Amino acid sequence: MIDVAIIIVSWNVRNYLSDCLRSVAADLRVSRLRGEVWVVDNASTDGTVALLEDLFPQVNVIANQTNAGFGAANNQGLRAAAARHPRYYFFLNPDTLVRPGAIGRLVKCLDERPKGGMAGARLIYGDGRFQHSGFSFPGLGQLIFDLYNMPARLYESRLNGRYPRRYYRNDRSPFPIDHPLGASMLVRADVAESTQGFDESFHMYCEEIDWSWRVRESGWEIYAVPAAEIVHFSGESTKQIPAQSMINLWESRARLYHKHHGRLRRTLASWLVHSRMSNRARRAQDPNMKAAYEHIAAVWAKDGSDAG
Numbered sequence: 001m002i003d004v005a006i007i008i009v010s011w012n013v014r015n016y017l018s019d020c021l022r023s024v025a026a027d028l029r030v031s032r033l034r035g036e037v038w039v040v041d042n043a044s045t046d047g048t049v050a051l052l053e054d055l056f057p058q059v060n061v062i063a064n065q066t067n068a069g070f071g072a073a074n075n076q077g078l079r080a081a082a083a084r085h086p087r088y089y090f091f092l093n094p095d096t097l098v099r100p101g102a103i104g105r106l107v108k109c110l111d112e113r114p115k116g117g118m119a120g121a122r123l124i125y126g127d128g129r130f131q132h133s134g135f136s137f138p139g140l141g142q143l144i145f146d147l148y149n150m151p152a153r154l155y156e157s158r159l160n161g162r163y164p165r166r167y168y169r170n171d172r173s174p175f176p177i178d179h180p181l182g183a184s185m186l187v188r189a190d191v192a193e194s195t196q197g198f199d200e201s202f203h204m205y206c207e208e209i210d211w212s213w214r215v216r217e218s219g220w221e222i223y224a225v226p227a228a229e230i231v232h233f234s235g236e237s238t239k240q241i242p243a244q245s246m247i248n249l250w251e252s253r254a255r256l257y258h259k260h261h262g263r264l265r266r267t268l269a270s271w272l273v274h275s276r277m278s279n280r281a282r283r284a285q286d287p288n289m290k291a292a293y294e295h296i297a298a299v300w301a302k303d304g305s306d307a308g
Contacts (some may be wrong), residue, residue, distance in 0.1 A: 003088065004028075004035040004103060004186075005081035009073040010094040011041070016233060017094040021056055024098050031104030035090075036060065038081050040073040070182075071198030071207040078197050089192050093183040097231040105228040106186040110172045117191035117220025118212060120180020121228040122168050130168070131232060134177035134224035135185065136161035138212060143269055147276040172204070174223040179212030179241040183232045191220055199259075204245070206252035213260055243288040249265070250277075250296040273300040 006024055010017050021037065028035045038060040041048050049063045060078055074091055081089065088107060092098070102121055110116040136142075138161060144150070145160045156162050167175050185208060195214045198207045212222055231271040250273070257266050274297045281293035 001034075001085040001087070002036055003033040003086065003107065004089045004090050005077075005086035006035055006037045006086070006092055006103075007040065007074055007077035007081060008037065008092050008094050008272075009040045009042060009070055009077070010044060010048055011049070011067065012044045012046045013094045014044065014046050014051050017048060017245075018051060018055065019175070020092070020094050020096050021059060023096075024092070024103075027098045027100055027103050030100040031107070032068075033104060033107065035103070036081070036084060036086075038062065038089055039067075039094075040068075040077045042067040042069075042073050069200065069203035070205075071202050072200040074207075075197045075200060082193075085207060087188055088189060089187045091182070091185040091187070092230075093232065095233040096183060099229040099231070101227040101229055101308045106225050109223055109225045110186065110188055113174075113221065113223070115219070115221045117188050117215045117218075118180065118222040119174065119186045119225050119228075120177070120223075121184040121230040122170065122224065122226045123181060123230055123232040125182060126197060126231055126233045130165060131181075131234070132162050133168070133232075134163050134175075135179055135181070135209075136163075137178045137209065137260075138253075139261075140268060140272075141267060143253075143272060147272060163224070168224070170226050172226045172230065176227045177222055178216065179209050180224060180282040181221060181232075182208030183234070184230050187215075188220075191215060191218070194218065194235065202255060203250050204248040204252065206256045208241045210256055210259065243286075243292040246289075247292050247295055251299055254299050270300045273297070 024037060039052060040062045042064050043066050049061060052059055052061050062080060078089055090103060106119045109119045120133055123131040125131050141159050142161045154160060189291060195218055199210050202210060215222060257269050277293045277297035281290050284290035284293055
């Protein structure tokens, strides 16, 4: 039995992954936790698997021949790690650096809260800037912020699903949230198993929101832990394919709405996205982005017509 199984899904980010693994090893020493690492590589072409074999022989590696998607690859890691009977699974992005003590503080948060099923760290960008790491479940309000230009002061507000920055001060106690950002998620083992992990129909994006929704619906609490700090460079895999990443994002959002919202809200959301994306397609100069906008508009128009 181990305390934590750390699961990292990678795709063409070998340099970030190398630094991430070193930070995880250092943190486990500081926290004095019994932990093991599983890296699930989604068919990287940058030599990631060779690097792991050469420099990190202690890491358990699952090398996929095709890109299985983020959720499916994390589930591969979860199933492989289950044989070690961990108390917790820690899902971590490869473009992160774990600050000393962060994993231990996440574990302490859930150890002290019997109804705590999931916890996320306080994230900062590589240059030290604040990064929101806990959010409310998305509704029409957040959708409007994603589609239209809104007053700058409102982007930080609860209207856009954000929690006040003062909650994240590193001297503050853990506070309840709807869901963490998927870059950092500690999940109690029996919660992970009873809620069946990530929904693999989400190829990329929104997987953590869907899973958090199911965790909350099962009666568990979810927390952000300000004292647990992790650097998150953000989007290092997805920026390699901008048009496809945008399609993946909005397809996943459509699936999330279809799964968790009722007919009226879905119909309104579909109309908003279809009309806005159609407008963007008409104005786009880049043919790849134009095609992406048209595809997204079609996906959401179909979801609206199927609402029920």
